[in-house]
Amino acid sequence: MLNFSEKFLDVPVEDGKLKILEESTLYAPHALNPPQPWRVVVVKSPERVRELVKFHRIKSPVIFLFFINKGVATLNSMANLASGCAQAVNLAVQASALNLACFIDIDPPKDFVDKAFEIAKISETEYDLSAVGFVGYPVKEEREVFFEVERRG
């Protein structure tokens, strides 16, 4: 089942798992096959990640940025945005299967978006950031929860 988390361990994601996650994002639906209108940037160098998470409440060791071509008309650009979000769902489903967790942000803060374009070296006039996927091993919160019903007599 889908495993969403907002807290991640400061543990890197293995390269083998990262490659599987990356591949999963390429298989989102889109009318044009190929060329698909997207570019996926995976931020994994600790230095780059630190630069980026300064602008977001979620901190994870790997961040997927789903950039989507703006398209030529509203229908076209909205279809592209939909594909970007479908890519993020693929990421979440695949991450869960690898015992990782994911947090998908579909409307990140403006400062974060600006920084994402800057470090990814992608043109804001040509592309939108349709979704962001934070990935890592989830922090397992130890909470003892009880709900017991006992009948006597």
Add this chain to the structure above:
Amino acid sequence: MVLDFIKQRRTIRKYKRGLIPSEEALEGILSAVRVIYAQYPIPFKLYIVSGRPRLELIPLMRQHYSIFIDLAIIGKAVSEEVRPVFEKIMVEFMKDLGGASISLIGLTKLYSWKEEKWPDWAIRNWKVSWMIAQTIMLYAKKNGLDTGSFTFSSASIEEKILEFLGERDLNIAFALNLGYRDENPLPKDVEWKVVEI
């Protein structure tokens, strides 16, 4: 393996007629949708249309056919060379929407397609709706089923379908078929557009 069903998901236009997905398979899909919806609450309604109501939907969709073909050609989604094959597939598809036993129609609040700039709330509703659509498509595949999106690009047809469903305040975000495939499309051709930094 999960990557396999992600890679094998293709838009299916021809389904085995009369084969109805089990309640368990449908519930497997809907429970995944509930997880997504819990993360991203928006105004949303999912119609599961089958049997007679689905048959009544077909004539409405048929009116949409010629517009769809034209848009596909103009938008260069279909080249002139493959146009005859594409048209043949679409004519066959439109006879009974591919013969799938179920159609799923996702409704939310959207903005006007004539407007160039949409407000943030409408973009969010659109994005979440398509996250739900993709979740349906993936978990259908996981449960041995197939799907295919059938597009709406005409406001007048959308209006008729909403009237058919008895909805006034919502818009159609997506429409999908659900059933067992009766065709084997080629594997998806993808470009590796991933960069690590």
